[in-house]
Amino acid sequence: MGSVRVRPQTGKLFLDFRYRGRRCREQTALDDTPANRKKARQVLERIEAEITLGSFDYARYFPESANIALFASTNGSTPDAGSTPAFEDFAETWFGEMRIQWRKSHADTVRLTLNKYLLPAFGEQEVGHITKADILSFRSTLAKVSGQKGEGLSATRINHIMTPLRMILNEAANRFEFTSPYHGIQSLRVPRTDVEPFTLDEVKAIIDHVRPDFRPYFVVRFFTGLRTSEVHGLQWQFVDFARRELLVRNALVKGELVYTKNDGSFRTVDLSEMVCDALREQYKATGKHAFVFCGRDGAPLNANNLTNRVWHPLLRHLGLRRRRPYQTRHTAATMWLAAGESPEWIARQMGHTTTEMLFRVYSRYVRNLTRQDGSAMERLLQANFGETQGTASRGAEEPAVSMEQEVSDDM
Template structure:
């Protein structure tokens, strides 16, 4: 009896020496944390000092493998009912996974987009911790990331980072590097106060008559307002894109901030029909570049495919330049600078250059233009975006709209 008491006491002392070793159902059990989960596995060994020491060594080996990212649950506990669930996700660190993901994503995007994506991914990795295991991330971690991003950044910037990181997490989910649902946790922030802010007719007149010091500037702004071109499309226009006789403009390219040419945002060229002010603006701009030499440029369809064209810049810094060495093309950033100076001189409320596109849409909608036609002119796939973004301008005008519709129905040839 005394020997049994002494033996039991000795086992208790031995157990006390080793953290994470306990007795369960007359057998030794190891306890450890993995991927934020408390794991308990019974070894099926009788309770002896030797077996307790063996369990402690096993647990120490497991903790080392977890720390170094080489732990395989099924190898240590092949008969465990938890093995299948716990081994579904591989142990990889966020930083290492990101370096593997970047070149795989790069094949589908342009070099400049790759640079922007890489910067966004690096920021998110730093905020989360690049050395953390992707397999232990929880939706709570992504929610905390959102909080950190919005604390020091504009909603548009935070949303860009979240969208980019969501793509990375979706790739991780597809390859079993993290649990499902993390990509969905990258919820974008609601954009408040970013609705269209179009120019009024009076403000447009001030821009042209008071803000513009050169005929090229007034013609460029007129063209932007009366066509709804994106800034990158406007800056990439060539004289060869304009057909003055038919009153049409071909949009086949855009230019990025680093001077790289690419296809338009939708990936497809489009034809823009020119209103009289836009047609006259094109005529003016073509006249200004008549003596300019055509340039050979490369337009990237994607990272691996490009086409070469020889064209004359329609809107060129060279037209107004006094220096001999000057860029041949405006890029969106340099156009932003010029636009800001024109607004400042005109003394109107400052807006982003993109508002000229919104101005075109709003003016067309308040004039009761056909939705499908306007969407096609602006390069939208359909008129869904027009309805979502510009509903205010569609609803604003004409209490006599019903009468106008009725008259058109009554006077149509099929009546």
């Protein structure tokens, strides 16, 4: 079934139909108006009827078309028996089939990649006619695209853009039985980035100087290793004070509560006494709401607002190097390693299925690997933070100041 479509660049209508196994797109001089769409649709219906009856004369309808010579050269036979759909059509089919497997945030990212990069570059090409040279040329153009900060796209970003292209072409190759042009193309090498954990003294300074209503929040971040999305999606129903455990079941991604990042992230985190005390203090302020860390209205915190209005100003005040809040997760891992906890136990706390990433990312922090129950970390905290933190929180009679104070209402 053909369609009447419009070219955004010109605003003119064109006819999109299939003839002898090949997709044909023929431009018209008609502007995109309801009346012209109706007229073009009538012409398309006549064309498809004639194709069905075998009486279609390409030159009569499109005397200037380059397709006339192509169809004439086949002497009435079907040209290119191995013809394949246009990239745009197959990409839409692939996206519709795959999106049910993805989080909404990931589907939105893939959709943006298709619309912004892949469809403009490959939309009208048949998937079976895209070559390796086309792919490499496209990738080279991405390196010249400016990012949000005016710099060129990073190797990581380019690889993320190329991933849907690779998946689409490989799937098309399987379905239409041709060799994928992506075969042999390696991802760009990404420079290894070193983690930037805080020292124990820096952690102590942050916790001692942060606003009182945010102290429990940062204690939890520094000493549980939760991801930003996990701590912002944490709900009281998953905090077990009796067992001193925290169940990671959800994550807050772009304002939506979703399933954890992967099966390994669906985990149980052991809590030190210091973290338990911080959560008891937090319960006085937000216990009536579903989310552990939220504003007065019960809505979860906005990560960007918190970063810009609390986190970065605090680092500047303390004279500490500017770092993302995500470094609290790396800090937890390095402190556990420094305390001598078992890598297997740490991997479970972090939500890793194996210790491979632990050794690859934090290898220079591995020391005496003897403990496996969290007690070494407990002793480290008591030695550096003392008993005053816990007793102070247990002795407080008034609920903590609302976490929404001085932070915008849309957190």
